[in-house]
Amino acid sequence: MTEEKEDKKRTIWNRKRRYYQPIIKRSKYWPVVLLSKHRKEFIEEVVENTMARINKLRPSKKELIEELETTHYREKQRMRSNPWRVDPPDEKKFWDEIKSELVSISNQPEGKEKAEELLKRIITRYENEISGNFKSSRYRLTRSIVKFGFRRLLNASQVKGIFAIFKTDYYLTDKIQIVGKTKLLRKLAKDNTIVMVPTHFSNLDSILIGWIIHVLGLPPFIYGAGLNLFNIKLFAYFMNSLGAYKVDRRKRNLIYLESLKMYSHNALLKGAHSIFFPGGTRSRSGHVEKSLKRGLLSTAIEAQRSLLMKEETKNRRIIIVPVVINYHFVLEAPSLINDYLKRTGQERYYKEADEYSTSYKIIKFLISFFTKGSNISVSIGKPMDVLGNPVNEKGESIDKHDNTINLADYFTSDDTIIENDQREDEYSKILSKKIVEEYHKSNRVFASHLVAWTAFRYWQRQYPKLDLFGFLRLPEDELEIDYEVFKEEVRIVRDKLYALKKEQKLKMAKHLEGDLDKVIKLGIENVGLYHVNRPLLQVKNKIVTKSLSTLYYYHNRMDGYDL
Amino acid sequence: MTSEKKRPVAVLGAGSFGISVANLLATHDQVLLYSRSIESIEEMNREHCKKGYKLHDNITATNDLESILKECHLIFPVVPSYAFRDLMRTISPMLHPYHILIHGTKGLDIQIPEGKTLDDIENLSRKEVKTMSEVIADETSVIRVGCLAGPNLAKELADNQPAATVVASHFEEVISMGIKHLRNDRFQVYGNSDLIGIELAGVLKNIIAIAAGALHGLGMGENAKGLLISRGMIEIMYMGRAMGGDLRAFLGLAGIGDLVATCNSTHSRNFTVGYRLAKGEKLDSIIESMDEVAEGVNTIKIMKRLTNYYKVRAPITQALYTVLYKDVSAEEALQYLMNIPFNVDIEFLKKLD
Numbered sequence: 001m002t003e004e005k006e007d008k009k010r011t012i013w014n015r016k017r018r019y020y021q022p023i024i025k026r027s028k029y030w031p032v033v034l035l036s037k038h039r040k041e042f043i044e045e046v047v048e049n050t051m052a053r054i055n056k057l058r059p060s061k062k063e064l065i066e067e068l069e070t071t072h073y074r075e076k077q078r079m080r081s082n083p084w085r086v087d088p089p090d091e092k093k094f095w096d097e098i099k100s101e102l103v104s105i106s107n108q109p110e111g112k113e114k115a116e117e118l119l120k121r122i123i124t125r126y127e128n129e130i131s132g133n134f135k136s137s138r139y140r141l142t143r144s145i146v147k148f149g150f151r152r153l154l155n156a157s158q159v160k161g162i163f164a165i166f167k168t169d170y171y172l173t174d175k176i177q178i179v180g181k182t183k184l185l186r187k188l189a190k191d192n193t194i195v196m197v198p199t200h201f202s203n204l205d206s207i208l209i210g211w212i213i214h215v216l217g218l219p220p221f222i223y224g225a226g227l228n229l230f231n232i233k234l235f236a237y238f239m240n241s242l243g244a245y246k247v248d249r250r251k252r253n254l255i256y257l258e259s260l261k262m263y264s265h266n267a268l269l270k271g272a273h274s275i276f277f278p279g280g281t282r283s284r285s286g287h288v289e290k291s292l293k294r295g296l297l298s299t300a301i302e303a304q305r306s307l308l309m310k311e312e313t314k315n316r317r318i319i320i321v322p323v324v325i326n327y328h329f330v331l332e333a334p335s336l337i338n339d340y341l342k343r344t345g346q347e348r349y350y351k352e353a354d355e356y357s358t359s360y361k362i363i364k365f366l367i368s369f370f371t372k373g374s375n376i377s378v379s380i381g382k383p384m385d386v387l388g389n390p391v392n393e394k395g396e397s398i399d400k401h402d403n404t405i406n407l408a409d410y411f412t413s414d415d416t417i418i419e420n421d422q423r424e425d426e427y428s429k430i431l432s433k434k435i436v437e438e439y440h441k442s443n444r445v446f447a448s449h450l451v452a453w454t455a456f457r458y459w460q461r462q463y464p465k466l467d468l469f470g471f472l473r474l475p476e477d478e479l480e481i482d483y484e485v486f487k488e489e490v491r492i493v494r495d496k497l498y499a500l501k502k503e504q505k506l507k508m509a510k511h512l513e514g515d516l517d518k519v520i521k522l523g524i525e526n527v528g529l530y531h532v533n534r535p536l537l538q539v540k541n542k543i544v545t546k547s548l549s550t551l552y553y554y555h556n557r558m559d560g561y562d563l
Numbered sequence: 564m565t566s567e568k569k570r571p572v573a574v575l576g577a578g579s580f581g582i583s584v585a586n587l588l589a590t591h592d593q594v595l596l597y598s599r600s601i602e603s604i605e606e607m608n609r610e611h612c613k614k615g616y617k618l619h620d621n622i623t624a625t626n627d628l629e630s631i632l633k634e635c636h637l638i639f640p641v642v643p644s645y646a647f648r649d650l651m652r653t654i655s656p657m658l659h660p661y662h663i664l665i666h667g668t669k670g671l672d673i674q675i676p677e678g679k680t681l682d683d684i685e686n687l688s689r690k691e692v693k694t695m696s697e698v699i700a701d702e703t704s705v706i707r708v709g710c711l712a713g714p715n716l717a718k719e720l721a722d723n724q725p726a727a728t729v730v731a732s733h734f735e736e737v738i739s740m741g742i743k744h745l746r747n748d749r750f751q752v753y754g755n756s757d758l759i760g761i762e763l764a765g766v767l768k769n770i771i772a773i774a775a776g777a778l779h780g781l782g783m784g785e786n787a788k789g790l791l792i793s794r795g796m797i798e799i800m801y802m803g804r805a806m807g808g809d810l811r812a813f814l815g816l817a818g819i820g821d822l823v824a825t826c827n828s829t830h831s832r833n834f835t836v837g838y839r840l841a842k843g844e845k846l847d848s849i850i851e852s853m854d855e856v857a858e859g860v861n862t863i864k865i866m867k868r869l870t871n872y873y874k875v876r877a878p879i880t881q882a883l884y885t886v887l888y889k890d891v892s893a894e895e896a897l898q899y900l901m902n903i904p905f906n907v908d909i910e911f912l913k914k915l916d
Contacts, residue, residue: 387660387706399704401655409660410706413736414570414636422735423707429733430706 020182020217023190027140030219031193031271032243036132042266043127050123050262051116054255061112065105068118071253072099078250086230094125119255126259132222132245139220139243176208179507180380180442181321182216184393188319188383189218192395194273195300196221197435198323199289200282202330203229206244209275209323212378222267223275224260224296261299268303268318276300278435282332284340286553288324288439290560291432298428304386305411305419317395317407320388320431322381322438326509328448328526330553334533337553341472379442379507387427388434444507445497445558447523452554453563454489455481455536455543472552476545483541490520496563506561527554571595572744573635575650576642577603577624578855579717582616584639584667587720587745589619595631596624614854616721632657637665637740639711640695643856644670647695651702658703663737665730666695667711669765670858671865681864686872689806692865694762709737710758712765712817714824716831720750727751729817731761753816760812763803768822769833769859770866770880771795775826776837777886777893791879792826798879802866805873833859840886841893863887878903 027033035042058064075095079087098118105114188194198209206225213221224247230236245267247260268274278292304318330336382390387410389397397405410427411417459479463471481489494516500506512519524543528535533547535554545551569592574585577598585594596618598604607613607624618624625631632638632654642650647668658664672693675684693701696708709732720726730741730752738754746752755761774795778787800813812818825831829838836857839849850860867884870877882900885891 389704400702403656405660405704412661415661420736426733427706 020186020215022217022219023186024219027219031273032220032222035222035267035270035272039131042270043124043131046127046259046262046266047120047123049266050127050255050259051120053258053262054119054123055116057254057258061115064112064115064119065102067254068098068102068115068122071122071255072102074253075251082250084228084231084250086227086236088129098122122255123259126251126256127263130245130247130260130263132243176212177375177377178212178215178380179377179444181382182380184383185321185380186216186218187393188317188391188395189273192317192319193268193271193303194218194221194319194321194383195268196273196275196321196323197278197292197297198275199325199439200277200279201286201325201327202282202332204331205277205282205325206275208325208376208378210243212323219273221273221275223277224264226281257295261295264296264299265303265306268300269306269313271316278432282336284336284343286330286333286337286556287559288443288557290436292435294425294428294432297431297435298424301386301424301427301431302419304407305417305424308408308411309417314408317391318386319383319391319395320386320435321383322435322442324379324381324439324442324444326377326379326444326446326449328375328446329529329531331530333528333553334531334547334550337549341469341549344469377444377446377509379444381438381442384431384434384438386431388431440560441505442507443557444509445512446509446526447511447519448527449523449554449557450490450493450497450512451520451523451536452527452551453558454493455486455545456548456551456555458486458489459545459548472548474548476548479545479548481543483538483543486543487516487520491516493563494519500561500563527551569593570637571635573597573631573638575628575631575638575640575654577607577613578641578643579614579616580667580715581639581641582613582618583715583717583720584641584711584745585622586617586619587747587750588639589621590747591744592621594619594622595635596622597626597628597631598624599626601626616717628654629657632662636661637663637744639665639667641667644668644672644695644858644861645856648672648674648698648702651698655703658705660704660706662705663707663709663740664699664703664705665709665711665732665737665741666699668695668858669712669762669769670695670856671766671862672698673865681868684868687865687868688872689869692806692869694759694766696758696762707734707737708732708758709734709741710762710765711741712761712821713753714816714821716824716828718830723749725749725751727753727816727820729753729755729761729815731755731758731812731817733758755812755815755817757809757812759806760803760808760810761815761817763806763808764799764813764815764818765821766858766862767799767802767866768818768825769857769862770883771799771822772825772831772833773837773840773857773859773863774879774883776831776834776839777841777883778837778897779834780838780841781893781897783897788826792822795879796822798877801875802870802877802880805875806869832857836860837883837893843892846887860887 024030054067055064058067072095079091079095098121101118105118108114185194196209196213198205206223209223210220220243222243222245225244227246227248230246245263248256264274276296278297279289280293283289300318300320307313307316307318385391385397385407387397387407389399389405391397392404397407399405408417413420458481460471463474466474494512497506497508497512501508511522524536524538528550531547531550533550535545535547535551537544537546571593572588573595574581574588575597577585577596581596585596588594596607598607603613604624604626607618607622611618611620611622640647640650647666647670672695673681673687673691674693675681675691696710699705699708709730711728711730713726713728715726715728727750728745730738730745731754732738732741733756735754742752742754771791774791775788778791796813796819800810803813804810825834828834832853832855835853836849836859840846846860850857863880863883864887866877866880870880878900882896886893886896
């Protein structure tokens with residue numbers, strides 16, 4: 001009791017500035033700083049571990065040479081069919097050399113050493129490419145730019161007048177709400193390694209999450225960012241300074257994938273808090289992730305097992321924290337949903353345009369985001385261990401009967417902790433399921449989701465004979481709903497949502513309470529706010545749509561709830 | 564083998580199948596056999612025999628669950644489905660994630676709202692109906708779970724006749740533990756990764772076993788049995804799919820293998836229930852006179868309501884239900900089945916992949 005009081009006194013939450021105190025004040029003790037300070041040694045270690053791993057998978061000389069040949073072939077293909085601006089200029093030379101040496105090795109009778117040497121060169125190259133280069137000075141600068149810039153914009157928009165740009169009445173935290181298990185997360189981050197697993201809707205997510213982490217007073221997290229984002233200079237700057245390491249989705253060869261996994265695995269062992277976007281890429285359909293990529297999740301499980309196996313680290317926990325980001329508006333929605341529909345294959349949609357193609361467009365978006373309405377909420381889900389069990393403040397796993405579980409027991413056979421890939425692969429399925437469950441529970445419904453769902457389902461019901469794609473092909477001007485009818489429909493759905501909330505199956509934003517007309521107005525005003533073709537509009541006493549596919553996208557957010 | 568003392572293996576439940584499993588295990592390991600009844604424990608430890616089943620010398624009967632679970636990491640729960648959840652609740656505090664549970668219970672678990680009985684309920688969904696591995700997941704922190712299924716009639720196993728079983732689990736280590744501890748030169752063990760599918764195959768085949776017993780009791784011949792087995796197979800596959808199992812499981816040892824064995828055997832309890840029903844006995848008196856549970860009876864009761872919910876066509880199950888609970892005679896039920904227009908033989912197989 002007294003302890004709790006004292007905790008409050010220590011003002012975790014700075015009321016004036018609305019930021020949490022950092023849990024580690026001096027940046028030189030941040031795990032990510034320690035990591036980049038010893039970058040060279042770290043990479044050497046990762047290379048060594050990756051070597052060992054590949055050698056285990058390809059034990060004979062013949063197998064290894066085959067693997068190297070495959071890798072060379074695929075890299076050649078990639079360079080020819082899909083070159084990017086970020087690709088280093090010496091790439092061709094490097095792989096040509098590998099090829100010529102491969103030819104000479106396979107003709108020689110000697111052992112595996114030469115092939116291993118080549119392997120080492122490739123892995124070293126990959127690891128250097130993957131490795132981020134975090135600099136705390138740059139992190140601070142970026143953070144200040146983000147904070148300062150956004151705040152100025154915000155104030156200029158909220159308080160009228162040209163000088164308002166110098167006022168500081170409004171803070172980013174007014175615009176972006178953080179709800180959920182924030183305090184528990186802060187406590188756990190002190191002695192454990194956090195793996196944050198957010199839902200992924202927009203390319204802005206990583207910057208947003210970076211900012212959230214800062215507000216919560218946590219030291220910076222590392223995360224894998226698509227190499228394609230480094231094509232754009234503005235993004236490249238942000239990413240580099242926020243602790244990103246690079247993930248090249250074009251490279252799907254075994255050596256690269258193992259290098260990548262090992263990098264993340266070793267970083268976790270070093271205590272670097274990490275962000276995994278476990279959906280792999282942004283949700284194309286607008287659905288909250290239903291299935292997750294298990295590659296990265298199994299890295300977390302393997303890392304936990306490695307920690308448990310060593311006496312000096314056996315008490316350190318890897319803690320998984322699901323995070324759900326809720327938007328009224330996703331900038332990329334129209335192109336994402338078209339991509340999705342095209343892939344599911346029933347319609348020819350127009351060519352995808354990349355909204356992020358230039359820095360200019362992004363800045364334009366940011367300005368409109370901060371000067372117009374549209375809030376964002378970030379829900380921090382229940383922290384869990386690598387098996388999906390909830391954890392208490394000490395990081396101990398808790399079972400269904402509120403007893404603590406000895407985590408090592410999951411990895412034990414015949415009284416010893418052992419490595420077992422197949423077992424851990426099954427564990428990653430369990431973890432993935434638990435994360436998805438937590439996503440749905442932490443999902444915070446906004447008015448815009450409510451109206452999108454209601455309108456889409458209403459219209460779909462009017463055409464029972466059409467399948468989804470037939471329905472989506474309908475001309476938009478054929479669809480309208482009388483306001484009063486719509487209001488009734490919204491009321492019914494909202495009641496169902498309340499029932500689900502009571503069962504703790506989802507969360508609802510505060511603004512959904514009260515007067516239904518206001519809720520509808522807010523929803524319609526905000527759903528897909530900045531799209532050229534608005535998913536929903538009210539014209540006199542009719543509800544209409546200008547883009548059925550975008551409406552479908554926002555509606556999907558609430559799919560899977562038995563509504 | 565490690566220098567440490569080898570851990571014993573546990574079997575929970577000393578029914579005829581529990582004893583069979585314990586005997587199989589005892590050729591390799593020391594076995595602790597749990598039974599609730601003190602008398603029967605004393606009898607087993609004294610006579611090395613129970614109700615005509617011989618017990619291997621390596622088997623020790625006990626009712627001390629705490630020390631069983633402390634000493635053993637590999638555990639075979641083989642209790643009737645109605646007692647399964649209670650047992651798991653009891654032992655849950657003593658179970659840890661290092662334990663491996665391989666159950667041999669071919670029945671279903673239901674959970675219905677308090678104050679209601681199954682008779683008040685028309686439809687049941689998968690929310691209320693669970694397989695035993697799901698009960699383990701509900702009640703305990705054990706993750707490495709598997710099941711035993713296949714043609715394993717206790718009497719034949721006791722006579723050391725050749726047989727085989729399936730150990731199903733998502734975990735390869737559970738399967739290899741099963742193989743290591745159960746296999747001998749008269750007993751083959753197969754592995755399967757489709758845990759739910761194999762559980763359902765073992766559970767649902769009991770329905771058809773009762774029907775086969777009834778046909779036999781009515782004096783029907785082999786043509787009728789062929790008809791029943793093939794139609795019955797299709798019916799349980801439909802039901803299995805509705806419950807989330809992979810159809811392939813039904814084509815193996817735990818499906819067809821077990822079905823053929825139980826549909827021809829007077830040793831099978833489920834077969835016996837059907838046989839005696841056809842002879843005109845009432846269900847209550849049959850159950851009363853049997854000293855072990857025929858899981859199929861309860862399975863029919865549950866599956867009738869589950870097929871209502873999932874709208875699965877299950878004429879054999881429905882007909883048996885009326886015989887068991889609605890005083891319809893076996894003869895009438897058979898007439899009803901013969902009058903259903905089945906027109907396509909195995910239409911669903913197209914959708915198998």
